[in-house]
Amino acid sequence: MSELKCIGIDIGSLATKIVLMSNGDMVDWRLNRSTYDFKRVGRDLFDDILTKNNLSRSEVYVMSTGYGRNTIDFADDRITEISAHARGVQFFYPEARSVIDIGGQDSKAILISRKNGNVIDFQMNDKCAAGTGRFLEVMAHALEIPIDEIGSLALESNKPASISSTCTVFAESEVISLFAQGSLKKDIAAGIHKSIAKRVASMAKRIGVEPLLVFTGGVAKNIAVKKYLEKELDFEIFQPEYPQLTGAIGAALIAKDKNAN
Amino acid sequence: MDNIELLESYNSYLQEQKANGKKIIAYLTHDNVPIELFEAAGFVPLPLIFAGKDELMDASHSYLPPSTCSYAQSCIGYFSSTPRTHEFLDLADYILLSNHCVSNICVSEILSNNFNRKRLDFYVSYTRNSNALKYYKLELKHLQKEIEGITKERIPDHRIKEEIIRHNNFKTIVEQVSKLNIPGSEKLDIYQKAILYGPAIQAEIEEIISSYKSNTKNTNSTHPKNVIFTGCSIFINDYLMDLIEDAGGNIVLFDTWIGRNYYSQTFSEEVIASLNDPIDLLTKRFENNVYGDHCVPDSLDNKIVFLENYVNEYHKKYGDKIGVINHIIKFCDHFSLFQSYFKEKLQERGVQVLNLERDYSRSIKGQLSTRIEAFMEMI
Numbered sequence: 093m094s095e096l097k098c099i100g101i102d103i104g105s106l107a108t109k110i111v112l113m114s115n116g117d118m119v120d121w122r123l124n125r126s127t128y129d130f131k132r133v134g135r136d137l138f139d140d141i142l143t144k145n146n147l148s149r150s151e152v153y154v155m156s157t158g159y160g161r162n163t164i165d166f167a168d169d170r171i172t173e174i175s176a177h178a179r180g181v182q183f184f185y186p187e188a189r190s191v192i193d194i195g196g197q198d199s200k201a202i203l204i205s206r207k208n209g210n211v212i213d214f215q216m217n218d219k220c221a222a223g224t225g226r227f228l229e230v231m232a233h234a235l236e237i238p239i240d241e242i243g244s245l246a247l248e249s250n251k252p253a254s255i256s257s258t259c260t261v262f263a264e265s266e267v268i269s270l271f272a273q274g275s276l277k278k279d280i281a282a283g284i285h286k287s288i289a290k291r292v293a294s295m296a297k298r299i300g301v302e303p304l305l306v307f308t309g310g311v312a313k314n315i316a317v318k319k320y321l322e323k324e325l326d327f328e329i330f331q332p333e334y335p336q337l338t339g340a341i342g343a344a345l346i347a348k349d350k351n352a353n
Numbered sequence: 354m355d356n357i358e359l360l361e362s363y364n365s366y367l368q369e370q371k372a373n374g375k376k377i378i379a380y381l382t383h384d385n386v387p388i389e390l391f392e393a394a395g396f397v398p399l400p401l402i403f404a405g406k407d408e409l410m411d412a413s414h415s416y417l418p419p420s421t422c423s424y425a426q427s428c429i430g431y432f433s434s435t436p437r438t439h440e441f442l443d444l445a446d447y448i449l450l451s452n453h454c455v456s457n458i459c460v461s462e463i464l465s466n467n468f469n470r471k472r473l474d475f476y477v478s479y480t481r482n483s484n485a486l487k488y489y490k491l492e493l494k495h496l497q498k499e500i501e502g503i504t505k506e507r508i509p510d511h512r513i514k515e516e517i518i519r520h521n522n523f524k525t526i527v528e529q530v531s532k533l534n535i536p537g538s539e540k541l542d543i544y545q546k547a548i549l550y551g552p553a554i555q556a557e558i559e560e561i562i563s564s565y566k567s568n569t570k571n572t573n574s575t576h577p578k579n580v581i582f583t584g585c586s587i588f589i590n591d592y593l594m595d596l597i598e599d600a601g602g603n604i605v606l607f608d609t610w611i612g613r614n615y616y617s618q619t620f621s622e623e624v625i626a627s628l629n630d631p632i633d634l635l636t637k638r639f640e641n642n643v644y645g646d647h648c649v650p651d652s653l654d655n656k657i658v659f660l661e662n663y664v665n666e667y668h669k670k671y672g673d674k675i676g677v678i679n680h681i682i683k684f685c686d687h688f689s690l691f692q693s694y695f696k697e698k699l700q701e702r703g704v705q706v707l708n709l710e711r712d713y714s715r716s717i718k719g720q721l722s723t724r725i726e727a728f729m730e731m732i
């Protein structure tokens with residue numbers, strides 16, 4: 093029997109991710125910024141991954157996920173990022189029981205069934221940017237440091253500043269006034285991470301997340317958010333090797349499960 | 354999506370009523386409003402069930418802060434937006450102020466003070482003890498007097514009773530819609546229309562029901578993602594129903610004011626025969642309304658038990674496990690304060706619940722459909 097090749101494509105608000113899987117193993121992947129034309133970005137990544145792997149369209153089954161999942165007209169099927177992340181984390185950690193995913197525009201907490209690995213409950217942030225990658229971006233901008241450096245800077249602090257607002261707009265003014273009062277950048281950065289972790293952890297606690305918890309999405313690469321989340325939740329959390337690819341991997345695995353049935 | 358045809362014909366209907374010299378009373382749609390009393394006096398009740406668009410919310414912000422429920426904001430928006438989208442609202446002569454919630458009071462006050470609608474007050478107890486019943490009765494009598502003051506005519510008891518019977522029969526017919534195997538969106542259209550016009554369209558509703566009955570397609574038993582919809586109602590112009598059906602969902606029961614809370618408030622023939630005073634009958638209905646969210650202390654627990662039984666019965670009948678979508682309009686305290694308790698209690702009983710909190714802005718459509726689709730995938 094020929095191997096079944098599945099492609100998962102995750103169109104997030106900030107990044108588009110695509111993975112090619114063959115019989116449950118990851119063969120290749122790509123990642124690019126979504127831009128305003130995420131349909132074209134998705135198409136380009138798809139064409140590229142097919143070409144590099146000498147595949148034609150008819151040889152793969154495509155499952156789209158993420159915010160722009162409905163715009164991918166070459167997909168065979170679609171699935172929400174909630175189901176995709178729940179399935180994707182089990183690729184890295186088969187024992188996973190919970191997920192916290194923090195992406196560019198939203199954050200979510202997912203509870204996975206011990207019995208069958210399916211989603212049993214979830215929570216998403218509402219339309220406000222608090223507790224998302226966007227919050228970190230705005231704060232990094234206010235502190236005038238590159239987004240990639242804000243996490244490591246926060247870890248240098250022993251005295252996180254107190255940021256009481258969870259609202260991005262108010263928190264930004266708080267950061268600016270802390271700065272003006274002479275607080276150190278590293279302490280403000282730590283305070284920012286503590287605030288985002290508090291917000292996300294309280295959402296996650298509402299559905300009773302439990303170990304083993306996997307932290308996914310673009311923000312999972314930020315080591316300070318992980319540290320403060322662990323403090324808030326009071327247990328260790330894990331990051332997969334490719335946190336941003338979890339949704340795309342999950343979509344590809346769901347495609348495989350679907351074709352196996 | 355705009356229900357243009359429905360709104361146009363409703364506009365003509367109201368114009369016609371007005372041309373015939375009738376007075377129109379607008380009211381925010383919640384239980385316990387005695388519309389029979391209005392109709393007995395020759396008034397036309399105008400339920401404000403048109404919310405669901407963000408431009409209407411924006412248009413209300415000179416009067417209400419954005420931290421008021423989106424339904425309340427929309428009700429003001431209909432009167433304050435330019436160009437006017439629902440001009441028939443200008444036909445309303447009166448606004449009924451009732452204390453269903455703070456938003457209800459605020460909106461009615463603003464409409465009466467800033468848009469020159471005369472205000473009629475009708476305060477209702479939240480409890481159902483003997484004092485609450487006495488108070489409800491007093492309020493009914495007071496309202497009756499106020500209306501009689503306007504018309505300068507006594508409303509005869511027999512007229513009120515006739516209206517009670519007419520509405521009672523109508524609701525019994527509307528209830529049959531809940532048992533039809535048709536898509537939820539079609540049921541919702543019928544409920545919305547029924548609440549707009551009331552018994553004036555009884556023959557039409559009967560015809561719709563009999564045409565559906567003769568049609569053999571069975572949606573409930575074949576649709577894979579059947580759900581119960583509870584919490585805040587879906588109003589005319591709201592896009593939510595489309596999102597649910599696009600996600601593969603089908604609402605089999607509307608456990609909302611536009612739905613079960615409306616058509617289930619009926620009397621048996623024995624009760625009608627046993628109570629001569631129509632005010633006693635209306636009070637009896639208020640007493641029986643223990644599922645409405647305007648009832649403490651037990652309405653939430655009553656609702657939980659009712660939903661659990663419904664889910665189990667449904668499972669027995671069709672073999673499907675159905676979930677519950679609890680619709681919470683942002684800043685509606687009635688539903689948002691108890692959402693965690695509601696979800697927890699139903700989950701303990703094995704029923705899956707999606708607490709869907711939202712306002713009417715279009716910008717959250719994508720996020721809303723993700724939540725709905727994920728719930729459908731989960732059940």
Ligand code: SF4
Pocket residue numbers: 381422423424425453454455456457585682684685686687688
């Ligand atoms: S939706 Fe809630 S807050 Fe708004 S008017 Fe209705 S009960 Fe009141």
